[in-house]
Amino acid sequence: MHDVLQNQQWLLSLGVFLPLAGVLVMLFIPKSDESTVKGVAILTAAATLLVGIYTMTQFDYGKAGSLQFFTTNNWITPIKATYTIGLDGISLPLYVLSMIITLLVMIYSWDHVPSPGNPKAFFILMLVLQTGMAGTFVAQDLILFFVFFEVVLLPMYFMIGVWGGENRQYASLKFFLYTMFGSALMLVSFIALFVVTRSHAADPEAANFSFKWFLENGADVSKNTAIWIFAGMFIGFAVKVPMFPFHTWLPDAHTQAPTQGSVILAAILLKLGTYGFVRIAIPFLPQAATKWAPVIGILAVIGIIYGALGCLAQTDMKRLIAFSSVAHMGFVMLGIATLTPLGINAALFGMVAHGLITGMLFFIAGSVKERYHTLEIKRLSGLLQQVPKLGWILGMCAMASLGLPGLAGFWGEFPAILSSWNPLHGEGLPYGGLSLSLFRWLTVIAALGTVLAAGYLLWLYQRTAFGNPTAEFAGLGADGDHGHDAHGHDAHGADAHGDDAHGEGGHELLHDVNKFEWIAWTPLLIAIVVFGVLPQLMFKLFDPGVVELVKVFGGK
């Protein structure tokens, strides 16, 4: 079904496991030697990104629909699980994005290690996360996918639980249990899929857990069984996305996580869920996908509206951004639910765009918190006066997030809405079409969602950036105090927990964007603009794989 290119078979393994090599080195560096610890970690992440960039240069863009750098090896022979990895146009952007985000987050962490410190453990967890994320995007075997998918769980749990905000323990536990619940059912459905496809196969001995096997045999599963198996996967992936009504862990996790955790969570981890739908659930079980698509579509649109309304009700900036994630992921899922090339392309674009934009928003939230020791919207005002650069960046990201044409967010949202006007439908489709009228209603409601999105983001911007600073922060602006940039944040960084205690501590002058922030943010900001102006760069990569993927539905 898929062509494979078996070139440079070592490349992906290197990219995936290089961070672990860095972890091994770091284990032998004493905890007290903080700058060496950070240095080694950042070097590892940089080296990993170099491998990623090299992968991009070696990628054959003419064959973006085929798996490249493909390699397969025995892994767990008795259960027919193999170590099979490969990369196509759908995976490549996400794979590289995960590396970029990890590096940028680490650079940002150079002087922003959240309380209670211990950069060694913090950086090690980020490197482990990197392996899990990159591995998930290249795995071409269901068991391998599952293992990588789960590897991210514990590091993120500890990241939220140890370095998070006041309510971190509750938030981290909730995150963990929700995800675990989803993945347990997902695992059962993976096994069930394997057993069922094997029983249908002409040669049961040939059955294995590679994606290829399921792509070729998944469609033979009887519709009723397939619907149940899909249900298990649906819950597993939907929790991760997160889709309404499985989303309740997200606002808590995002709000309580340290900035770095929020960024990684928003930029990459949520994508594991949507990626799972695109890569696994839908192509493996097309007969169930057409039955589930309306459900996904309806839940997606509920998510859009619910997330937007949630945003309007928030008083905390970070929590608002978290709820906006629920809405944005709703657009992504709506695109996927249409089962059309346009919709899935939009969804994939939306995944990357949301990663860049929401990642940035969380960075900004972190920096605002660091300066003002609060994220309460009503206490913040006049950012443009006090920290103008930060204010402008926030403005740009808010515009990108609400889907302003010319910035990346637009190309995730607009085509998704467009595609839902014309979902998979018509006569003589092998697995049936979707209800036109239902999806057209969804289009209308989703379009309303964009209006709400503009509402909550502009309102947020108006309240925080415009106007004059509130009385408590008046007179602390950055004007004329640039020498303050390079030092003095360690004291702030260590105080993430004690807002109130630092009411008086806030009398230091506020500094504008510092150099670590510039280094960490510039690439993201550039990417938001570039992909906004030239979306074709990414659509070109996705399209061949997506066309291949939806061929099975027989639509156009």
Add this chain to the structure above:
Amino acid sequence: MLGSILAAVGDFTAPKVDYHAVAPELVLAAGICVVLLVDLFVPEHRRWITGTLAGFFMLGSVLPIVTLAVTGSDVRDALGDGRYMVDNFSLILKALFLLAGYVVVLLSTNELEEGGYYQGEYYVLLLSSVLGMVMLASSRDLVSIFVALEFLSIPAYMMAAWRKRDRKSNEAGVKYYLLGVFASAVLLYGMSLLYGLAGSTKLTEIGKVITLTGDKVGVQVVAVAFVLIGFAFKISAVPFHTWAPDTYEGAPTPVTAFLSVASKAAGFVGIIALVYLTFPAASDVYRPFLWVLAALTMTFGNLVALKQKNMVRLLAYSSISQGGFILMPLAMAGTGDAAGPALRAVVTYVIIYAATNLGAFAVILAVSRKTRSGEISSFGGLFSYAPGLATMMTIFLASLAGIPPLGGWYAKFGAFRAVVDAGGGWGYSIAVIAAINAVIATAYYIMVMREMWMKPVPDGDVTPIKVKAPVMAALAITGICTVLFGVLPGLVSKVGNLSDLAGAFGR
């Protein structure tokens, strides 16, 4: 020699013993004698020698297992009558028992030395108990199964009460003893019925009779049920688990580790032999029976574990619930073509669980030397002053919870795979129950992790913990196994690849 004397007495013909096949047992038996003698002649301050010797003999008897594994035929009939078989299945489990025994010796060394307990006697009992397990792995006959089972249990009763002046330890011993004996009685009653029905004690012979047909179906059902109940006590399956938490909590920590791992594994070995050899045609009886037992065990164990405040009690309930996961594939062993996967799942699970659980107990041992407490809260802030131990404990707990890439995930995977393979309503329903339970279980493992990583140190005492060398060795062994089995499960599933076992059993 004995044989020739006996032969001269009557018409007794000496069985032709395959000495290579029983070499592990012989080494252990020699070890028991040597340790006992050495204990008599070394002065008190040198008694640690007995521990070293015990460990040495444990490892020593692994050697013949290795030679047996690499040489000769797959199946050896040690006594020539098919009642004591040495096949891959039994070799793997013997190795497991011996290595687990070795780790327990490592854990016991300092504990016993400092507590001033009776070291020599302790190691003799430990060796005896392990010998019982090693014998059980090969037994294919009701009598030898029963003898082996008692041989492994009776020393364990005494070891549970080893802290002589501690009331809790006494309670542990007495409870374990009374319920253990009760279980033996039930088991023996079931066995006597089996013998009555078949006129033979050989498992495969009985298997030909227990077909649930004919006019004695009622007795057959009762016999199967009684035998299974007897073993259910041993593996502390709900509702026959009541002894386990108290015994685990009261017994010295190394003994608890031993009971929760090796003794439990031995119980499963017994059930495997019976299910596969004696009840293959009675799956209509044992399937619902074990299904209910498995579902109850994992659910109840989990729910009670959630409320525990004491670390050892938590692990006791966790091990009860893990037992449910191990039982699950066995329940489906006779359904569809799940026999092979089920057996592999059980053996793999038992091995991985042993490594992980022993490791967890090793950490508890190391930590409680400092904190002098078994409460979960005493683990507060462990990460801040003992990051190594906290990380190890996290690895073990995550493995128990079944989070990849640590060993436990593969164990759980195998169990799921087997029941889904069996399919049907029974299979899928228990798979879903188990999936839900797997999630509940993570809640309490996470609770401990939270304590270690996120809570403050309860008494503010942050002096680092010095881990003694033997405990460190135990941690290294179990830690490496836990990670390795998770990353390359091929290793353990290769030794668990028992496709030839059916042939061996079929004799």
